[in-house]
Amino acid sequence: MHEADWDRAQPAGLGAFGLDRRGFAGAGLAAFTLALLGREVAAAAPQKRMAARDWIERQGELARALKGGQIAPLQWMAEAERLAGEIEVAELMAEVGRSQITQQALPPTNDPRKSSIRFLDAEGAPRKLGYGAALFAFEPHNVITPHGHRHMVSSHLVVEGAFRVRNFDRLEDEEGAMIIRPTRDYIAAIGQLSAMTPDRDNIHWFVPSGGKAMTFDVIISGIDPGEADYDIEAIDPLGGTMLADGKIRAPKIGFEAASDKYTAAV
Ligand SMILES: [Fe+2]
Numbered sequence: 001m002h003e004a005d006w007d008r009a010q011p012a013g014l015g016a017f018g019l020d021r022r023g024f025a026g027a028g029l030a031a032f033t034l035a036l037l038g039r040e041v042a043a044a045a046p047q048k049r050m051a052a053r054d055w056i057e058r059q060g061e062l063a064r065a066l067k068g069g070q071i072a073p074l075q076w077m078a079e080a081e082r083l084a085g086e087i088e089v090a091e092l093m094a095e096v097g098r099s100q101i102t103q104q105a106l107p108p109t110n111d112p113r114k115s116s117i118r119f120l121d122a123e124g125a126p127r128k129l130g131y132g133a134a135l136f137a138f139e140p141h142n143v144i145t146p147h148g149h150r151h152m153v154s155s156h157l158v159v160e161g162a163f164r165v166r167n168f169d170r171l172e173d174e175e176g177a178m179i180i181r182p183t184r185d186y187i188a189a190i191g192q193l194s195a196m197t198p199d200r201d202n203i204h205w206f207v208p209s210g211g212k213a214m215t216f217d218v219i220i221s222g223i224d225p226g227e228a229d230y231d232i233e234a235i236d237p238l239g240g241t242m243l244a245d246g247k248i249r250a251p252k253i254g255f256e257a258a259s260d261k262y263t264a265a266v
Pocket of ligand 1: 147149154204
């Protein structure tokens with residue numbers, strides 16, 4: 001697969017970030033009206049944002065509903081995308097700063113450094129939320145190489161810098177390969193969310209776009225009762241074979257080989 005094939009990938013729409021066109025137009029009209037009314041009125045405009053603690057709890061409600069089978073992965077995804085529009089990144093990061101942060105050792109690959117987050121309640125005890133929270137801190141050269149997942153969903157909110165995000169749907173599995181189709185190729189800036197589920201955008205690939213960058217991740221594993229908690233496999237879409245209908249047969253590869261090939265320059 002060549003770089004030119006990325007033209008087939010669809011950029012994420014406004015809907016992916018919780019902004020439909022009507023809402024977007026409405027927000028513009030509201031801003032215009034407030035501008036006419038003067039700066040004092042604009043300054044008094046109500047905040048629609050959620051408090052960070054409520055937002056963190058809402059993520060837990062969604063995780064429990066997903067694992068309990070009350071909502072499907074695509075419903076979780078839609079709500080995770082909508083919630084991304086409800087939080088001020090600075091406020092979320094202030095709450096993260098009050099949490100228990102455990103920095104993990106740097107991996108042998110070119111991956112970013114992961115820090116696990118445990119949010120604390122008013123008494124300082126870890127909150128039981130039903131999902132894993134983590135920060136992934138990218139140096140400019142770090143890359144999360146293309147990989148697919150099973151038995152889990154995750155969302156990745158940009159909290160510093162920006163990323164080139166590429167997604168694929170995972171259509172089928174074959175011996176040693178995945179049959180995939182490119183779905184998105186876009187730049188995600190601070191406040192934008194990228195999510196993956198078994199049904200949509202299951203494969204993701206994150207490259208910092210000009211400098212250091214960081215994501216805040218919500219990870220929900222064990223969504224398929226009786227199965228493993230999760231399964232993650234690296235693939236090589238650029239070394240894949242183009243098939244009909246824009247599909248690609250992408251070989252599975254080891255994470256270290258993926259890290260050698262998928263540098264920040266790719
Ligand atoms: Fe992943």
